Amino acid sequence: MSLTEVFHGRRTSRTPELLVPAVLGGLILLYFALPFVAFLSRTGTANVVAGLSTPESQTAIRNSLLTAPISTAISTVLGVPLAYILARRSFPGKRLVEAVVILPLIVPPVVGGAMIITAVGRFTPIGAAATAAGIPLTDSLVGVILAQTFVAAPFVIITARAGFGAVDERLEQASRSLGYGPLSTFWNVSLPLARGAILAGVILTFARAIGEFGATMMVAYNPRTMPTRIWVDFITGGIDAIVPLALALLGITLAVLAAVQRFGRVPTVIER
Structure with a gap:
């Protein structure tokens, strides 16, 4: 044969x-x-350009494009070091830390928003102090950022941890043996080698932040973001009324999909 x-x-x-x-x-x-x-x-039945040109839509787009990058930056700056520790160290309470990282992914966003209010709402000590200082933590852009960071930060932590876990520790040891300190080794060896996973996590974090609705609705229903504006338009005008903003968000989602595919596969669970 x-x-x-x-x-x-x-x-x-x-x-x-x-x-x-x-x-x-x-x-x-x-x-x-x-x-x-x-x-x-249904897009043929909606005037997309006119819908995106209304003051309400423009404000929602501006708020989303302002808050989502800030939330992503906060998540990255604070989350990547935590990811490195989780990837490289064993310590008492590590499983608890891992659970806390994953928890925002499991908790329904509306419940997450309610928990944020109980922690930093205007009638809490933290919220009252912030309001007295002129920086309200709810019903403000700061509140939007808090909600977005809560639900989106786990993505960059989980993907960055997997990226650091894939880096051969012998390369870090070689760097240390040449006289470089922990921070220099992290910056010049670990971070560049895990760059692909970190960038993918950053992109996913941005996508989750800009599309966040449940927690944002609870913490900062005003000012409107794109998701909350879509909800208001749907209540008042039905499906056709939300097509312009929904298409804008869909375009962002497709761009995110292309970027994630560019940087390769993205881990979805914390590896132990």
């Missing part, structure tokens, strides 16, 4: 084995694609 016949026989024998998974997988893919197709089919 020739090699071609053997290969053809193996391929034929594997077809029935893959038929059921292919059908089941095709059904879920169809379910994923159908809402996109159905929604995009």
Whole structure:
């Protein structure tokens, strides 16, 4: 029997084995694609340019484009060092720290927003002091940033930790043996080698922040962001009224998808 016949026989024998998974997988893919197709089919009935040009939409876009990068920057600056510690050190209470990192991903965003209010609301000691200083932590852009950071920061922590975990520790040890300190080694060796995972985490964090609705609605329903503006427009005008802003968010999502694929696979769980 020739090699071609053997290969053809193996391929034929594997077809029935893959038929059921292919059908089941095709059904879920169809379910994923159908809402996109159905929604995009309505864009012809909406004046997208006019919808994005209204003062309300412009304000929502401006607020989202202002707060999401700030939330992403805060999450990155504070989260990447924590990710490195989780990847390189064992210490008492480490599992508790890991649980705290994952918790915002599991808690429903609305519940997360309620918890933020109980911690920094205007009637709490922290919130009252901030309000007295002229920096209210709720119903303000600061509140939006707090809500976005709470729900989005775990993405950069989890992906950065996986990236640091994939770096060979012997390279860091070699750097230390050459006289470089911990910070120099982290900055010149660990960080560059984990750069791909960190950038992917930063991108996902930004996408989660700019699309955050539940926690933001609880902590800072005003001023409006794009998601909260979409909700208001839907209540008052139905599906057609939200098409312009929804398309803008969808465009951002597609850009994020392209960026994530550019930087490779993104871990979704903390590896131990």
